[in-house]
Amino acid sequence: MGQLLLGIDVGTYSSKGVLVEPDGTVLRTHVVEHEMDIPHPGWAEQDADAVWWADVVQICRAILDGDPYTGDDVGGVAMSAIGPCMLPLDARGRPLRPGILYGVDTRAGAEIEELARTLGEEAVFDFSGMAFTSQAVGPKILWMRTHEPELWERVDHITTASSYLILRLTGEKVIDRHTASHYMPLMDIRTLEWSNRFAGRVVEVEKLPRLAWSDELAGRVSRAGSEATGLKAGTPVAVGAVDALSEGISVGAVKPGDLMIMYGSTAFFIMVLATPRPDRRMWTVAGAFEGQYNLAAGMATTGSLTRWFRDELAAGLPPESAYATLFAAAEEVEPGAAGLLMLPYFSGERTPVNDTRARGVIAGLTLAHSRRHLYRALLEGVAYGIRHNIETFRAIGAEVKQVVAVGGGTQSTTWLQIVSDVAGIPQSVPALTIGASYGDAFLAGLAAGILEPSDLQTWVKPGITVEPNVSHKALYDAYYADYLLLYERTRDIVHRLGA
Numbered sequence: 369m370g371q372l373l374l375g376i377d378v379g380t381y382s383s384k385g386v387l388v389e390p391d392g393t394v395l396r397t398h399v400v401e402h403e404m405d406i407p408h409p410g411w412a413e414q415d416a417d418a419v420w421w422a423d424v425v426q427i428c429r430a431i432l433d434g435d436p437y438t439g440d441d442v443g444g445v446a447m448s449a450i451g452p453c454m455l456p457l458d459a460r461g462r463p464l465r466p467g468i469l470y471g472v473d474t475r476a477g478a479e480i481e482e483l484a485r486t487l488g489e490e491a492v493f494d495f496s497g498m499a500f501t502s503q504a505v506g507p508k509i510l511w512m513r514t515h516e517p518e519l520w521e522r523v524d525h526i527t528t529a530s531s532y533l534i535l536r537l538t539g540e541k542v543i544d545r546h547t548a549s550h551y552m553p554l555m556d557i558r559t560l561e562w563s564n565r566f567a568g569r570v571v572e573v574e575k576l577p578r579l580a581w582s583d584e585l586a587g588r589v590s591r592a593g594s595e596a597t598g599l600k601a602g603t604p605v606a607v608g609a610v611d612a613l614s615e616g617i618s619v620g621a622v623k624p625g626d627l628m629i630m631y632g633s634t635a636f637f638i639m640v641l642a643t644p645r646p647d648r649r650m651w652t653v654a655g656a657f658e659g660q661y662n663l664a665a666g667m668a669t670t671g672s673l674t675r676w677f678r679d680e681l682a683a684g685l686p687p688e689s690a691y692a693t694l695f696a697a698a699e700e701v702e703p704g705a706a707g708l709l710m711l712p713y714f715s716g717e718r719t720p721v722n723d724t725r726a727r728g729v730i731a732g733l734t735l736a737h738s739r740r741h742l743y744r745a746l747l748e749g750v751a752y753g754i755r756h757n758i759e760t761f762r763a764i765g766a767e768v769k770q771v772v773a774v775g776g777g778t779q780s781t782t783w784l785q786i787v788s789d790v791a792g793i794p795q796s797v798p799a800l801t802i803g804a805s806y807g808d809a810f811l812a813g814l815a816a817g818i819l820e821p822s823d824l825q826t827w828v829k830p831g832i833t834v835e836p837n838v839s840h841k842a843l844y845d846a847y848y849a850d851y852l853l854l855y856e857r858t859r860d861i862v863h864r865l866g867a
Contacts, residue, residue, distance in 0.1 A: 369600065370441035371818055375808030376427055377611050378420050378449040378529060380404055380469075380633040380672070385427035386802055387437060388809040390818055392827035394802065396437065398430040405466065409866075410716070410724070412473040413466040416455055420467070420529055421536050428597035439599040444606065444816030445537070445589070446808040449529035451610035452550035454508040459524040461535060465516070467528075468508050470550075472634065472668055474716045474724035476507035479514065483507055487553060487566050495565060497549070497557030497644055497652035501722045503666065505551045506570045513571075524575065530608050531577050537597070537605055538587035543577040544607045546662065549653035551576065557644060560654050582609040582617075582656040583814040606815030611804040612636035612664070613656050615774045618807030619798045620828035622656070625769030627761070629754065629787075629795070631777025633675075634718075635667040637757055639766055647764045649720035656811075657821075663766050665719035665757045669712055670750050671776055676714065677746055681739060691780075697740035698747055699782045703789065703840045704847060706741050707732045710749030711855055717753075720760040721855065727862040731854055747783050751790035752851040758791050771795050773834075775803065781834065788836040790844045799831035 372395065376385040381404065387396045400423045405413045414420065424447065432439050455467040468475070480500045484492065493499050500507060505528075513520045527535065531543045548555050553566035554573060562573040580586065586607045594601040608614070616628035616638045623640055630636040641661045646652045651664040669676075678690045685693050713726035730745065761768060773795040777783055788795055800806070810827060813819030 369443050369603065371443045372437065372441045373809040373812045373816075373818065374428070374431070374442050374445045375614075375805040375810070375812060376424055376445070376447045377614060377804035377808055378423055378447070378533065379611055379804070380450050381675070383423035383427060384803060384805045385431050386805040386809055387431050388806065390813060394800070394806070396431050397802065397805075398427050400426050404469070408475070410474040412469040414469065415466050416463040416529070416532050420449060420533060424533055424537070425596050428599060432598045439594070439597070439603070442599060442603055443818050444604045444812035445599065446606035446608045446812035446815065447530055447533045447537075448609045448611045448614035448804045448808050449533060451528050451530060451547045452503065452505050453529045454505050454512070455527050455529065455532055456512060456519065456523045457525040457527060458522050461525070463532075464519050464522055471501065471503035471666060471718045472715050473508070474502045476502070476511040477724050479507035479510040480504070483510065483553065483569065486569065492553045492566065493646065493648060495556060495563075496552040497646040498552065498650065499648040499722070500552070501718060502716065502724045503550055503651060503718060506553050509571050510569065526571055526575050527577055530610065534586050534605060534608065537589055537593040537599075539590045539592075540587035541577040542580050542586045542607055544582045544609050544656070545579050545654035546582065546613050546656060547610050548579055550651065557646070557652060580607045581658050582607050582613065583811050585815045604812070604816040606808075606811045608808060608811060609656055612638055613662070614804035614807035614811065616772075616807070617656060617810055617824070618804060619772045619774050619801065620824055621770075621772045622824065625767055627758075627768045627771050629771060629773050631670060631773065631775035631783070633670065633672040635670040635750065635754060637665040639663040639761060639768065641766065645764050645766055649722065649760050650764065651719070663761065663764070665760070667712070667750070667753045667757070668715040668718050673712055673714055673746060673750065677743060681742065694743050695780045695782045698744040701740055701744040703843055705745035705748055706737060707734075708737060708741055708745035709847060709850055709854060710745040711851070711858070712746065712749040712753055719757055723859070725863045725866055726855070726859070727866055729854060729858050729862065747786050748790065748847070749851070751787040752848050754787050755791040755848055756852070758793065768793075773797050774801050784834045785837070788834045789840040790848065792836050792841060794836065795834045797831045797834065799829040801831070
């Protein structure tokens with residue numbers, strides 16, 4: 369068996385695979401784009417086979433096409449995916465419906481209220497380490513039980529995106545503890561094991577995958593998995609993680625006090641802790657490695673908002689250069705976007721407001737404003753949301769020692785500079801920011817016994833650091849205060865509009 373490491377990440381709008389040497393040298397990458405289905409307002413779904421598994425197969429076939437690499441060259445595999453998702457399977461392991469996605473899917477608001485009322489908010493918070501939000505999987509399971517009873521009768525197993533990929537590749541049912549933390553109220557945050565304490569109203573824990581750490585061995589490529597992907601049967605497969613956790617590993621955010629900001633379709637934050645710090649505004653979850661916890665947070669729209677803007681308000685621009693044109697135009701606009709202020713809550717909002725009924729608001733529009741002002745206001749609106757999360761971390765008492773920025777949004781230094789200016793933080797961007805798939809490749813090496821944890825130091829190469837421009841502090845402090853006030857003043861109105 370070979371020594372090369374294959375990492376695959378299935379994201380919200382695209383999937384990426386990377387083949388890496390044990391020293392961290394990238395040999396080949398491949399990207400597959402896909403869509404997210406929104407069958408109803410507030411819903412977000414994807415087909416587990418037609419999207420998740422099909423992307424994995426396509427990536428494996430493209431990277432291991434025999435010119436020159438084949439499945440025989442691979443010594444370990446790890447996969448990450450969007451999460452936490454809710455995918456019900458029948459007794460044969462087949463999906464019964466499209467997967468219900470993470471916190472961007474807000475359909476289970478009534479179920480959140482029911483579980484909080486019947487189980488007790490305080491009791492659930494003490495048990496799970498966090499309060500119910502749209503990120504929680506338990507309410508989505510209850511939603512299916514309530515609204516799709518005929519399908520529910522056929523449910524044999526409940527899983528998530530990364531776990532389903534492991535099942536297809538190895539035949540094993542396993543889930544990483546970080547993702548499982550969001551299956552509240554089913555996992556005890558202290559023991560990090562499934563518990564029957566609150567399971568009766570949701571699902572029997574026997575229908576859930578076994579728990580493991582991200583760097584552990586999940587299983588080995590089965591004959592069916594080999595035939596589909598071209599990987600060699602028997603190749604070790606790691607437990608893997610959600611995309612954000614693997615992204616943090618990819619840039620070395622693995623020590624207590626490290627904070628990763630992932631600029632993806634959504635913004636996601638993972639702060640490494642030695643001990644849990646439960647707070648209702650954030651998510652206290654297990655870390656990637658045994659003995660670690662994470663304080664996690666997430667915004668509902670980041671890259672998906674820039675994509676919406678490109679597609680709906682800049683459709684006349686050439687697709688291959690649209691983003692570059694928009695960012696260049698936004699950079700010409702002075703801080704403050706000529707008096708525009710945007711709430712980026714176009715799909716509700718996750719932390720720290722945790723308001724599934726929140727909506728986007730653009731305040732201050734005049735006939736003098738143009739598309740470039742709107743795009744600048746969008747970028748600044750996301751930056752205010754990032755600051756809101758960072759200030760909440762600090763209020764909880766979690767000391768931020770280092771901020772590492774990753775994801776597609778880091779390709780724009782304009783956006784990074786705006787965030788650093790608004791939040792008053794330096795952001796490190798490693799020289800190599802391939803993404804979660806690179807972190808997956810490292811996890812594959814750990815699970816296969818090819819790498820040691822200390823090898824991560826050679827994988828992560830220093831890059832740039834974006835320092836805040838202090839001359840913009842006073843202006844952005846004032847706008848940030850108005851940002852918080854704008855949400856408070858418009859919340860009831862947008863709730864009524866969206867009713």
